Amino acid sequence: MIDSSDVTTGAAAASNSRVAGRRRNRPRRSLLQRRSRRVALLFFLPAIAVNLLVIGGPAVSSIGYSFTDWNGISPPNFIGLDNWQRMLTDDVFWSTMRNNAVYLVVLVIVPTALGLLGAFLLTRVRRGSTVFRAIYFIPFLLISVVVAQIWRNLLSPETGIASALDAIGITWLNDVYFLGSQELALPTVIGVHVWSFIGFSMVFFFAAIKTVDPALVEAARLDGVGVWGEFWHVVIPGIRPMLVFSISFAVIAGLLVYDMPRVLTGGGPAGSSDVAALLINRTSIVGREAGYGTTLALTLTLISGVVIGVITYLRRKEEN
Amino acid sequence: MSTSSLRRLKKAGSADPRPGGSGRTPIAYVILVFFAIVAAFPIVVMFFNALKSSAELATNPIGPPLSPQWGNFAEAWERGGIGQGLFNTAIIVFFTVVGTWICAGLAAYALARLDLPFKSGFQTYLFVIISLPVQSFIVPLFFLWVKLGLVNTLQGLILIYIALNTPFAVLLLRTFLVNIPKELDEAARLDGANELQVAGRVILPLTWPGLLTVGLVVGLAAYGELQFAVTFILDPALLPISTTFLNFSQGQTQLFNLINAASVIIVVPLIILFLFMQRQFVAGLASSGTKG
Numbered sequence: 001m002i003d004s005s006d007v008t009t010g011a012a013a014a015s016n017s018r019v020a021g022r023r024r025n026r027p028r029r030s031l032l033q034r035r036s037r038r039v040a041l042l043f044f045l046p047a048i049a050v051n052l053l054v055i056g057g058p059a060v061s062s063i064g065y066s067f068t069d070w071n072g073i074s075p076p077n078f079i080g081l082d083n084w085q086r087m088l089t090d091d092v093f094w095s096t097m098r099n100n101a102v103y104l105v106v107l108v109i110v111p112t113a114l115g116l117l118g119a120f121l122l123t124r125v126r127r128g129s130t131v132f133r134a135i136y137f138i139p140f141l142l143i144s145v146v147v148a149q150i151w152r153n154l155l156s157p158e159t160g161i162a163s164a165l166d167a168i169g170i171t172w173l174n175d176v177y178f179l180g181s182q183e184l185a186l187p188t189v190i191g192v193h194v195w196s197f198i199g200f201s202m203v204f205f206f207a208a209i210k211t212v213d214p215a216l217v218e219a220a221r222l223d224g225v226g227v228w229g230e231f232w233h234v235v236i237p238g239i240r241p242m243l244v245f246s247i248s249f250a251v252i253a254g255l256l257v258y259d260m261p262r263v264l265t266g267g268g269p270a271g272s273s274d275v276a277a278l279l280i281n282r283t284s285i286v287g288r289e290a291g292y293g294t295t296l297a298l299t300l301t302l303i304s305g306v307v308i309g310v311i312t313y314l315r316r317k318e319e320n
Numbered sequence: 321m322s323t324s325s326l327r328r329l330k331k332a333g334s335a336d337p338r339p340g341g342s343g344r345t346p347i348a349y350v351i352l353v354f355f356a357i358v359a360a361f362p363i364v365v366m367f368f369n370a371l372k373s374s375a376e377l378a379t380n381p382i383g384p385p386l387s388p389q390w391g392n393f394a395e396a397w398e399r400g401g402i403g404q405g406l407f408n409t410a411i412i413v414f415f416t417v418v419g420t421w422i423c424a425g426l427a428a429y430a431l432a433r434l435d436l437p438f439k440s441g442f443q444t445y446l447f448v449i450i451s452l453p454v455q456s457f458i459v460p461l462f463f464l465w466v467k468l469g470l471v472n473t474l475q476g477l478i479l480i481y482i483a484l485n486t487p488f489a490v491l492l493l494r495t496f497l498v499n500i501p502k503e504l505d506e507a508a509r510l511d512g513a514n515e516l517q518v519a520g521r522v523i524l525p526l527t528w529p530g531l532l533t534v535g536l537v538v539g540l541a542a543y544g545e546l547q548f549a550v551t552f553i554l555d556p557a558l559l560p561i562s563t564t565f566l567n568f569s570q571g572q573t574q575l576f577n578l579i580n581a582a583s584v585i586i587v588v589p590l591i592i593l594f595l596f597m598q599r600q601f602v603a604g605l606a607s608s609g610t611k612g
Contacts, residue, residue: 033435039515040434044442047427047486054483055449058460065460072463118355121348128352134598135356138363141590141601143544145566146583150362152569153369154382159576164382199359203602256453258547263566277455277547284459285551297455304453 062294070291072284083295093296096267096276097303099186103275104254106190107197108247115201115246120231122206133206136199144196144259151192152264155179185265185273193260197253204246205239212238244315248308255304276300370396370580377577389577396581399572404557405564406586409543412478412560416542417535419482424489424534425527429519431490432497433505446487454547462551472555480548485538496530497523533600536593540601543590561586 066083068076087093118136122129139147154160155178162173178188212235220234236243258277261267267274276296284293369377370392371385380386397403430436431443461480462471470476500523508522509515524531546562553559559567565586569579594601 037435037437040430040436043426043430043434043515043519044436047423047490048442048445050423050479050483051449051486054461054480055452055457056445058457058464059452061460062456072459072466114355118352121352125348125352128349132352132356134595136359137594137598137602138591139359141540141594142363142587143562143590144546145544145562145569146366146587149565149569149579149583150366153576153580154362154365159377159381161382167379195358195362202355207602252451252453256455258454262546262550280455280459281547281551285462290459290463293459297453297459301453301456305451308451 062298065291066295066298068291070294071288072290073288076291079291083292086292087295087299090296092271092274093276093279093299095271096274096279097300099273100255100257100275102186103190103193103257104251106194107250107254110194111198111201111250112243112247114198115205118198118202119205119209120235122202123209129206133203136202138199139196140200142196145263147192147196148260148263151188151195152179155188179265180269182269182272185269189260189264189273192264193257197250201246204242208239208242209235244311248311251307251311252304255300255307366580366583369577370584372577374575374577392577392581393585396578397585399575399578400568400582401556401559401564402561402568402582402585405559405561408474408558408564409561411474412481413539413542415475415478416481416485417539419478420485420489420534420538421531423482424486424493425524425531426519427486427490428493428497429523432494433502433519433523434515446490449487450491458548458551465552471552472558474553474558477548477552477560480552481538481542481545485534485541489534489538492534493527493530496527500526529600532597536597536600540590 065076067078067080069079069082070076122132142150155162157163157174157177162176165171166174176184178184216234216238217230220230225233256277257275258281261273261275261278265273267278277300280293280297280300283296284290287293365382368382368384371388371390372380372392373387373389376386431439436442465471465476468476470479504526505518505523508518513522544562545560546566549560549563550566553563565582568582572579
């Protein structure tokens with residue numbers, strides 16, 4: 001891979017050249033510099049090669065494929081804007097995007113609000129904070145297939161909470177099929193996702209609040225701003241960058257979500273909990289409409305790019 | 321939060337500039353305990369149900385097991401093919417972590433300590449790649465992998481995981497590398513070490529907290545990954561633990577106790593590892609933001 005003798009002399013000489021180079025002639029130094037730049041490129045090569053093969057190359061080729069009738073196997077034919085026109089009037093796609101929008105809004109609001117509340121309370125108790133944080137974080141560690149299984153079990157009328165309540169005479173949950181009803185499937189999937197995600201928000205915000213300058217907190221307390229004032233005027237401004245980061249993270253997670261709907265409902269019943277990522281995989285890989293699938297995928301990419309762009313823009317504007 | 325709890329907190333805060341003790345912040349404790357119950361209850365039920373017989377599960381769906389069936393674990397292991405799944409996942413996790421260490425370590429070293437041409441261009445590329453949705457490349461990637469014969473191979477999946485994790489790992493390791501004094505590499509070079517030796521033997525080992533964080537985050541991501549695993553591996557002998565478990569839980573819906581036992585087998589290693597390395601986990605996950 002790397003000619004080591006060449007590297008040795010080159011590198012050793014390069015470090016000497018800082019001393020010697022000032023006195024010696026210029027062309028010689030630039031040769032050594034070129035050699036050390038070549039070593040640097042060789043070091044960067046494995047990362048960039050793997051990345052271009054798996055991500056960069058396919059991502060760029062997506063753009064080309066979106067103008068074709070590609071089925072994944074045979075050579076694609078150019079069909080102009082047909083896929084893009086079809087996408088604009090594709091009801092199935094836009095209904096998944098609506099579900100993604102609901103997903104996104106809940107995932108931005110609920111874990112952020114409850115995460116901030118939990119984190120702030122954690123900083124105010126003297127004992128037990130470590131234990132609480134460990135407990136909160138564990139749901140985030142469980143892998144998605146296990147989280148889904150736990151909740152499918154708990155929510156099933158035959159085996160879960162409903163059947164336990166039935167035994168003590170509470171029967172109104174008996175016929176509620178959380179994952180089998182068109183009205184409840186999406187809220188339930190989102191709820192399970194929030195359950196697995198919220199502890200991470202709490203622990204993340206807790207770490208963020210800990211970085212707020214204690215002198216500011218002290219000053220606010222001496223001014224008698226009260227708990228709410230301290231939270232709103234000291235803590236929130238102090239953790240703004242982390243807040244923006246976590247909101248962007250939730251936005252991306254809401255737009256690109258795959259695991260929970262895939263495992264809990266498969267997008268059903270009747271598409272009521274279907275999301276874009278599931279549809280794209282079905283269309284392209286199972287349905288072999290790869291060209292159209294890339295069109296949908298690029299639309300999703302563009303939308304998430306725009307949303308992230310807007311968040312970044314708003315943050316910059318506020319900073320100035 | 322209710323106004324009364326606010327008042328209570330306010331009183332605690334103004335009485336003492338330090339955070340209130342347990343006696344002064346009862347409402348805070350009530351809320352925190354409530355959150356803890358919501359987080360822990362479903363997991364506790366999973367442990368309970370893993371130990372019940374099918375008959376007991378029918379009459380006692382969420383309570384503690386009355387006669388624990390420890391044999392459930394062995395039976396779940398056997399019937400669910402858990403051993404094979406965990407073995408495949410161990411291979412995937414090991415090579416993904418090592419591969420990411422090598423690719424990201426060398427790249428971060430070049431960015432932080434060498435005279436890399438187009439440095440800012442490369443850095444921008446990494447940032448763009450990190451924010452690129454999986455969907456923007458998964459379709460062409462799948463058919464490229466079909467063409468290259470990498471579908472249904474562990475190495476094909478490992479390569480994808482390395483590529484997915486390297487960009488964030490480069491940026492994380494770079495922050496560790498820029499803080500190591502330059503004199504160290506120069507001394508090593510004067511001793512006749514080549515650049516690969518300087519990087520691999522002298523400098524990168526000094527960033528072990530960064531490497532540990534990367535290893536934990538990447539390992540956790542590879543352990544539970546579903547979307548690529550379910551799309552790229554269909555051969556039953558090669559399924560990682562996530563899809564092995566998915567098939568078991570969807571194929572044997574009557575065996576709730578065994579499915580719960582399998583869940584316990586899968587998550588206990590994660591929980592133990594986390595309890596030992598809490599800080600690295602949180603710091604690493606906060607800096608990666610890769611898990612959807």
